Amino acid sequence: xxxxxxxxxxxxxxxxxxxxxxxxxxxxxxxxxxxxxxxxxxxxxxxxxxxxxxxxxxxxxxxxxxxxxxxxxxxxxxxxxxxxxxxxxxxxxxxxxxxxxxxxxxxxxxxxxxxxxxxxxxxxxxxxxxxxxxxxxxxxxxxxxxxxxxxxxxxxxxxxxxxxxxxxxxxxxxxxxxxxxxxxxxxxxxxxxxxxxxxxxxxxxxxxxxxxxxxxxxxxxxxxxxxxxxxxxxxxxxxxxxxxxxxxxxxxxxxxxxxxxxxxxxxxxxxxxxxxxxxxxxxxxxxxxxxxxxxxxxxxxxxxxxxxxxxxxxxxxxxxxxxxxxxxxxxxxxxxxxxxxxxxxxxx
Numbered sequence: 001x002x003x004x005x006x007x008x009x010x011x012x013x014x015x016x017x018x019x020x021x022x023x024x025x026x027x028x029x030x031x032x033x034x035x036x037x038x039x040x041x042x043x044x045x046x047x048x049x050x051x052x053x054x055x056x057x058x059x060x061x062x063x064x065x066x067x068x069x070x071x072x073x074x075x076x077x078x079x080x081x082x083x084x085x086x087x088x089x090x091x092x093x094x095x096x097x098x099x100x101x102x103x104x105x106x107x108x109x110x111x112x113x114x115x116x117x118x119x120x121x122x123x124x125x126x127x128x129x130x131x132x133x134x135x136x137x138x139x140x141x142x143x144x145x146x147x148x149x150x151x152x153x154x155x156x157x158x159x160x161x162x163x164x165x166x167x168x169x170x171x172x173x174x175x176x177x178x179x180x181x182x183x184x185x186x187x188x189x190x191x192x193x194x195x196x197x198x199x200x201x202x203x204x205x206x207x208x209x210x211x212x213x214x215x216x217x218x219x220x221x222x223x224x225x226x227x228x229x230x231x232x233x234x235x236x237x238x239x240x241x242x243x244x245x246x247x248x249x250x251x252x253x254x255x256x257x258x259x260x261x262x263x264x265x266x267x268x269x270x271x272x273x274x275x276x277x278x279x280x281x282x283x284x285x286x287x288x289x290x291x292x293x294x295x296x297x298x299x300x301x302x303x304x305x306x307x308x309x310x311x312x313x314x315x316x317x318x319x320x321x322x323x324x325x326x327x328x329x330x331x332x333x334x335x336x337x338x339x340x341x342x343x344x345x346x347x348x
Contacts, residue, residue: 002028002317004069005035007310011046012284015099016311018053018073019288020318022103023342027074028318034069041067045091045117049099052085056100056111080107080168087117090158092124097164098134102288104166105143106342111166119153119160120233125281126248127152127162128189128235133246133279137286141293142173149225152193154250157229174295174339175286177277181241186211186268188220188236190261193227199257200224203234206261211236214269234260236268245271245279274332276302283335284308291321293339304333 004013011034021028034040042050047066050073054061058076085096093115104111119127125134131147138145144167153160190204204220211218218236232251237244249263271279278286278299284307290297301308304327312323321340327333 002030002314003032004030005032007306007313010034010037011049011095012307013310013314014046014071015049015095016288016314017318018049018099019102020314021073022053022057022075022078022100023106023292024318025075026318027072029070029072031070033071041069042071043091044089045087045095048085048087048091048117049096052083052096052100052113053103055083056103078103078107080109080111082112082114084114085116087115087158090118090121090153090155092121093117093119093153093160093162094125094127094130097130097162098285101145101164101166105169107166107168109168113164115162115164116158117153117160118155118158119149119162120231120250121153121155122250125285126233126235126250127160128191128233129246129248129281132235132237133244133282134285136244137175137282138289140173140175141289142171143169143289152191152225152227152231154193154227154229154231157227159228171341172289172293172339174290174293174297175299176297177243177299179275180243180277183272184239184241186216186218186236186238188218188234189223190220191223191225191233191235192231193225194230195232197222197224199232199251202257203232203261206258207234207236207265210262210265211269216272232257232260234264236264238268238272243277245276246282247271247279271302274302276300276332280305284311287311287315287323287335287337290337291315291319291323291339292342293337294341295339297337297339298334300332300334302332303330304328308335
């Protein structure tokens with residue numbers, strides 16, 4: 001049994017448990033789902049994660065209803081194919097994808113997901129972060145996937161559309177990132193949907209100015225994203241010889257474009273002034289694939305997050321992988337993972 005109120009007590013415990021259950025074939029029961037949140041229990045976006053994992057593995061599920069605080073999940077074999085899911089709200093499609101991506105790599109052939117919902121919404125990775133940063137790490141591990149944005153979905157309208165293809169993989173390579181090497185370039189995206197072009201330009205110019213004053217040059221691309229709603233985003237990525245770090249900020253009604261730019265630029269500068277090798281958001285996202293990698297992975301982070309601590313504990317419940325976090329929550333630290341490779345999947 002897994003206690004869904006442990007650690008940060010959010011939906012990450014459920015999503016990680018679903019992913020690990022699918023790839024190991026081990027059933028689980030979780031109680032007190034999201035007990036620490038203002039609206040505890042399963043919300044629509046969490047329910048889609050459950051249904052997606054269940055469909056992918058022909059699982060038997062009990063308790064999969066909105067508001068449920070308990071869930072039982074008994075997975076079957078991972079099935080290749082094409083799957084379509086609509087969250088029905090501005091719930092984050094990136095979080096649903098992070099539930100099913102790793103299991104999909106263990107299918108016998110290509111798995112394709114079509115997801116509808118929020119692509120650029122608070123408290124979740126924006127689509128561009130998922131494609132540019134998470135996708136970058138997956139490729140470094142030898143995992144091949146493609147992310148395509150057909151339409152952006154902002155809060156509260158939602159309606160974003162994403163297509164993802166995942167190719168099967170027999171092995172996951174570890175990541176040894178004790179240093180990041182020299183800075184190669186800083187690039188970015190200033191995006192808008194259904195707003196005047198000057199909003200994107202102001203984000204671009206403000207971010208470039210902040211970085212220039214700190215001694216860095218950035219190449220920021222302007223984009224207009226199709227969408228049913230209105231929204232903005234500023235994403236900045238620093239590429240080094242041996243790693244990459246990415247930060248982004250979302251616009252909101254009444255939030256000036258200059259503030260959007262300042263948020264992302266300030267976070268990136270904080271990373272640049274450190275000796276971290278992985279940004280703190282990617283740090284816990286890559287823990288799951290590295291837990292089944294063929295070897296030991298090591299990387300340094302700006303700060304150990306509660307998300308990472310919770311993630312490590314869930315991994316230990318499903319796998320004999322060794323996960324060590326050196327440093328307290330909110331402090332710089334090192335994450336070391338000795339992976340536990342799984343047997344090759346039999347054709348299905």
